[in-house]
Amino acid sequence: MNDIPIRCFLIAHQGPRECQDPIEDHLAELYQLAVSCGLQVVGQKRLKRPKISSQTFYGPGQIEELTLDARAVGARILICDDELSGSQSVAIERLSKMICMDRTRLILKIFEQRAKTKEAKAQVELARLQYELPRLKGVWRHLSRQGGGLGLRGGAGETQLEVERRIYGQKISALKKELSHVQRVRDTQRSGRSPAIPRVALVGYTNAGKTSLLKQLTGAGEPEDLLFATLDTTTRRAWLGPDYDEATGRGTGEPKTCLVSDTVGFIRKLPHQLVAAFRSTLSEVRTSDALLVILDASSLDLRDHLKTVTQTLKTIGCEDNFESQPRILILNQVDKITRPQRLDLARHYPGAIQMSTHDGLGIDELKNWLRELMPGPPKPRDLEWWELGDSRPIVMKNPQRTLVEVKSF
Numbered sequence: 001m002n003d004i005p006i007r008c009f010l011i012a013h014q015g016p017r018e019c020q021d022p023i024e025d026h027l028a029e030l031y032q033l034a035v036s037c038g039l040q041v042v043g044q045k046r047l048k049r050p051k052i053s054s055q056t057f058y059g060p061g062q063i064e065e066l067t068l069d070a071r072a073v074g075a076r077i078l079i080c081d082d083e084l085s086g087s088q089s090v091a092i093e094r095l096s097k098m099i100c101m102d103r104t105r106l107i108l109k110i111f112e113q114r115a116k117t118k119e120a121k122a123q124v125e126l127a128r129l130q131y132e133l134p135r136l137k138g139v140w141r142h143l144s145r146q147g148g149g150l151g152l153r154g155g156a157g158e159t160q161l162e163v164e165r166r167i168y169g170q171k172i173s174a175l176k177k178e179l180s181h182v183q184r185v186r187d188t189q190r191s192g193r194s195p196a197i198p199r200v201a202l203v204g205y206t207n208a209g210k211t212s213l214l215k216q217l218t219g220a221g222e223p224e225d226l227l228f229a230t231l232d233t234t235t236r237r238a239w240l241g242p243d244y245d246e247a248t249g250r251g252t253g254e255p256k257t258c259l260v261s262d263t264v265g266f267i268r269k270l271p272h273q274l275v276a277a278f279r280s281t282l283s284e285v286r287t288s289d290a291l292l293v294i295l296d297a298s299s300l301d302l303r304d305h306l307k308t309v310t311q312t313l314k315t316i317g318c319e320d321n322f323e324s325q326p327r328i329l330i331l332n333q334v335d336k337i338t339r340p341q342r343l344d345l346a347r348h349y350p351g352a353i354q355m356s357t358h359d360g361l362g363i364d365e366l367k368n369w370l371r372e373l374m375p376g377p378p379k380p381r382d383l384e385w386w387e388l389g390d391s392r393p394i395v396m397k398n399p400q401r402t403l404v405e406v407k408s409f
């Protein structure tokens with residue numbers, strides 16, 4: 001096996017009204033994605049352009065210039081942060097004589113590399129086919145135009161396109177059927193679990209520390225410094241201490257536990273095909289009794305990450321049910337930031353738990369929050385501003401907060 005990583009060059013479009021900083025941040029994330037895919041990044045470029053070209057996305061002159069830069073540093077793959085159509089990818093490949101991948105395809109490749117279980121493999125395969133299906137036309141139209149060179153003449157490309165589409169359609173239906181069976185099995189298993197034990201799901205931006213927190217709480221899981229290291233759901237029991245309150249002398253002294261599920265992480269522009277394909281895996285999140293929303297507090301894009309996570313949660317059906325599915329925000333990796341930065345975060349996210357899974361900071365606070373979720377009389381709770389969707393009617397108790405009741409499990 002060849003161990004030398006393939007070199008790639010990153011590009012991102014910058015519109016006339018777009019600032020440089022967010023584009024640079026997007027390129028930094030694309031860099032992490034490329035590295036997580038096993039590629040070596042040798043350069044990057046922002047391509048300024050007022051209008052998107054329907055044929056080549058970027059300008060043909062820009063692509064020629066870019067090709068020279070990319071070739072000079074030995075790149076063999078161009079990776080675009082923007083989503084390209086099939087014909088645009090083919091056109092860029094034709095102009096640059098390099099492989100061209102968009103962000104979605106790169107994320108799909110990472111998922112393909114990580115998928116180990118039969119279910120994860122089927123989910124990723126479904127997402128890939130759904131991504132490629134609408135792009136087949138661009139690819140076959142291009143082959144058709146090349147005509148005799150590839151043994152295709154006249155409408156041969158069109159006929160082949162129909163054949164390919166039919167094959168894709170059949171594979172997609174077979175995978176959907178397989179996954180709906182898995183979903184039914186999962187639903188049955190879930191209904192067999194004791195309702196007395198609360199189930200909480202770890203959700204958050206990829207690489208924020210979900211698996212590290214699972215390990216802290218349950219002893220299971222292997223954290224890795226990679227994007228999308230976790231694809232499959234792992235559920236383990238967490239020990240929260242005895243059911244006894246020293247202050248009041250009340251409680252049974254019985255052990256209090258909850259089930260914690262670690263799942264696939266989210267990212268900006270997570271391909272919708274993947275979100276749809278991972279529906280059964282993500283059903284653990286949808287049906288859990290509470291959500292632990294984890295973010296990397298040291299990230300410069302923290303606010304954006306939170307927005308991405310709340311939006312993705314809405315997409316998978318965790319919407320407007322904060323009362324029956326309470327959430328707590330966990331700002332992890334605070335050991336990487338300074339004290340003034342932590343104070344600043346405490347001001348912006350007063351209800352969040354600041355945590356470091358590396359040194360155990362915040363774990364007891366989280367366990368206390370989880371203990372509060374145990375069956376018992378409902379306790380009033382204030383919603384944090386980040387939990388409130390813009391469209392939600394707000395009954396103002398004070399300018400920032402709304403009073404709701406957390407239902408018991």
Ligand SMILES: Nc1nc2c(ncn2[C@@H]2O[C@H](COP(=O)(O)OP(=O)(O)OP(=O)(O)O)[C@@H](O)[C@H]2O)c(=O)[nH]1
Pocket residue numbers: 205206207208209210211212213222223224225226227228229230231264265266332333334335336355356357358359
């Ligand atoms: N400094 C520091 N690093 C942390 C902390 N928590 C996790 N990490 C590191 O962050 C990286 C990602 O941790 P994981 O727990 O695998 O993150 P994840 O959210 O499960 O990531 P994916 O499964 O890839 O989405 C690993 O290298 C961890 O060692 C923390 O509190 N402090």
Ligand SMILES: [Mg+2]
Pocket residue numbers: 210211212223229230
């Ligand atoms: Mg993980």
